[in-house]
Amino acid sequence: MIYREASKELFIHRSTLEYRIERVEEILNVDLNHAYMRFELMMAYKLYNLFDFDRSELAKR
Template sequence: MNISETAKEMFIHRNTLIYRIEKIKEILKTDLKNYEELLQIQLALRIYRLLGKSLYHDEFAD
């Protein structure tokens, strides 16, 4: 939740990060400061990644 630290970790300028966060909020029509909404987004992304990895792995399992 720290803009400067997150920007450093992503190797982008902090203003770029702020712009991207605003676009995400606009697209999702959500408030990322709301803990429950943020948790739902995080869970959805983790499930997506898990399903994506298992689907990719199953496809080439033969």
């Protein structure tokens, strides 16, 4: 990943971006260096928004 350009676009420090990406990888137990994993996460996010899941229902599981 090109952290320098992305951090400039997000108006945050490069190390902050690196830390946040590492935290996401750690929490989700994924490697965002793999394109297929980024695609799967993007699709999951889009499906979540498309079907407008009730968060209270998800919390019960």
